[in-house]
Amino acid sequence: MALADKYKALTDAATAAGIADLAVREQDGVLYIDGTAADGATKDHLWEVYNQIDPNFTSGDLVLNVNVAIDAAVTHAKVITESSNLNIRKGPGTDQPIVGKAAHGEVITLVNRSNDLWWLVRTNDGEEGYCYAQYLEAQS
Amino acid sequence: MKTTKLLMSMVIATTLFFVGCKPKDAAIQAAIQAKEAAGITVAVTKGEVTLTGEVDDEATKAKAAEIAKAEKGVKSVINNLTVKPTDVPVVIAEDPTLIKNVADATKDFPTVKAEVKDGVVLLTGEIKKASLITLMQHLSALKPKKIDNKLTVK
Numbered sequence: 477m478a479l480a481d482k483y484k485a486l487t488d489a490a491t492a493a494g495i496a497d498l499a500v501r502e503q504d505g506v507l508y509i510d511g512t513a514a515d516g517a518t519k520d521h522l523w524e525v526y527n528q529i530d531p532n533f534t535s536g537d538l539v540l541n542v543n544v545a546i547d548a549a550v551t552h553a554k555v556i557t558e559s560s561n562l563n564i565r566k567g568p569g570t571d572q573p574i575v576g577k578a579a580h581g582e583v584i585t586l587v588n589r590s591n592d593l594w595w596l597v598r599t600n601d602g603e604e605g606y607c608y609a610q611y612l613e614a615q616s
Numbered sequence: 617m618k619t620t621k622l623l624m625s626m627v628i629a630t631t632l633f634f635v636g637c638k639p640k641d642a643a644i645q646a647a648i649q650a651k652e653a654a655g656i657t658v659a660v661t662k663g664e665v666t667l668t669g670e671v672d673d674e675a676t677k678a679k680a681a682e683i684a685k686a687e688k689g690v691k692s693v694i695n696n697l698t699v700k701p702t703d704v705p706v707v708i709a710e711d712p713t714l715i716k717n718v719a720d721a722t723k724d725f726p727t728v729k730a731e732v733k734d735g736v737v738l739l740t741g742e743i744k745k746a747s748l749i750t751l752m753q754h755l756s757a758l759k760p761k762k763i764d765n766k767l768t769v770k
Contacts, residue, residue: 499704506762508706523749532745533752536764541756557724558747570720593717593757608720610754 479507479537482529486540489525493518495542507538512545516613519544546589546614553597553612555582562612564605568594576603583615644689651683656697658684663691670698708735709759721754728767735761742768 479502480487487500487509495511495518502508513519519542526540527533555562555578564576568591578584578599587604588596594606645660652658653676656669665684671677681695709717715732722730725747731738737760743751748769755763 497704501703501706503706504761510704519753523753527749532748532767532769533763533765536762539756539760539763541759543757558750560724569716570723571716593720610721610750610757 479505483507483509483526483538485529486522486525486538490522490542493521495522496545505537508541509538510541511543513542514545516544543592544614547616550614550616551586552583552615553586553595554615555580555584555607555611556613557611562607564597564599564603564607565594566605568606570608572606575605576601578607584612586612586614640689644687648684648687648690651687652680656680660690663689664694665690665692666694666696668696670700672700674699707759708761711735714758714760717758718755718760721758722751725751730755732760736764737762738764739767742770745769 480500487498490498490509490511493513495513498509498511500507500509513522522540522542526538530538557580559580561577561579563574564578565572566575576599578597582599584600584607585598586595587598589609591606591609593609595609595612596604597607597612598604641660641662644663644665645658648660648665649658652667653671655671656667659666659668665687667680667684671680677695677697677699680697681693684690684693711732711734714735714737718730718732718737722728725743727742728739728751729741731740737755737758739751739755748767752763752765
């Protein structure tokens with residue numbers, strides 16, 4: 477378990493941060509770390525630790541899949557693109573036609589989160605469609 | 617005299633009563649222990665059985681308690697067996713799903729080229745350092761087998 481040693485600081489940080497359902501396994505030369513973080517800051521912290529151990533993530537020996545837990549009661553999300561507008565599409569996929577846009581920093585309504593990657597949203601103008609979930613931050 | 621005899625017999629009876637429990641418990645313990653799987657420890661006190669140790673699954677845990685309950689002279693069973701935690705298997709996305717999701721995830725990174733083969737995501741091209749962490753976070757959520765990052769970081 478050489479990889480477990482290499483990334484010990486990361487798994488220790490994950491344990492210390494109280495990551496839920498934390499699972500660490502090595503398979504075919506890759507270490508898989510899965511779990512759920514309480515918030516985005518915790519997730520980002522783990523990625524910083526990862527970046528310190530493996531600068532620029534060039535080793536290809538770790539898949540860090542830590543998602544942020546979202547309260548079922550959450551109904552709104554903020555658009556967290558770098559600066560651009562976020563496309564709202566007819567269906568879940570970039571091959572789907574764009575039906576609207578949400579501005580960077582805008583808070584929109586969450587309709588359905590049953591798809592992990594694409595959330596169904598509604599803008600304040602009433603446009604409804606799917607947005608890439610990685611560019612949305614649930615508002616508590 | 618009569619009183620002394622009576623007292624004596626009472627003392628003997630009481631002694632027998634208390635001592636009597638011990639061999640009985642020991643016999644029950646031995647009988648159950650012989651029937652239980654390895655790794656299970658059986659303790660018996662006044663007919664009350666306590667099971668401790670670690671077993672592979674819930675079914676084994678339940679069966680161990682049944683074995684103990686079925687033994688003659690057992691009054692109750694405290695099942696303190698623990699079930700070994702199983703490792704969550706590594707889930708790797710199928711290529712068609714992964715290809716579609718990688719295309720979605722890399723769409724906003726026009727300088728990045730991504731290829732998917734047998735679950736491995738090969739990244740070539742260039743990227744800004746600030747965007748790299750975002751891209752890696754997006755890709756890691758797609759359940760790839762591996763992310764082969766050959767990007768030039770600007």
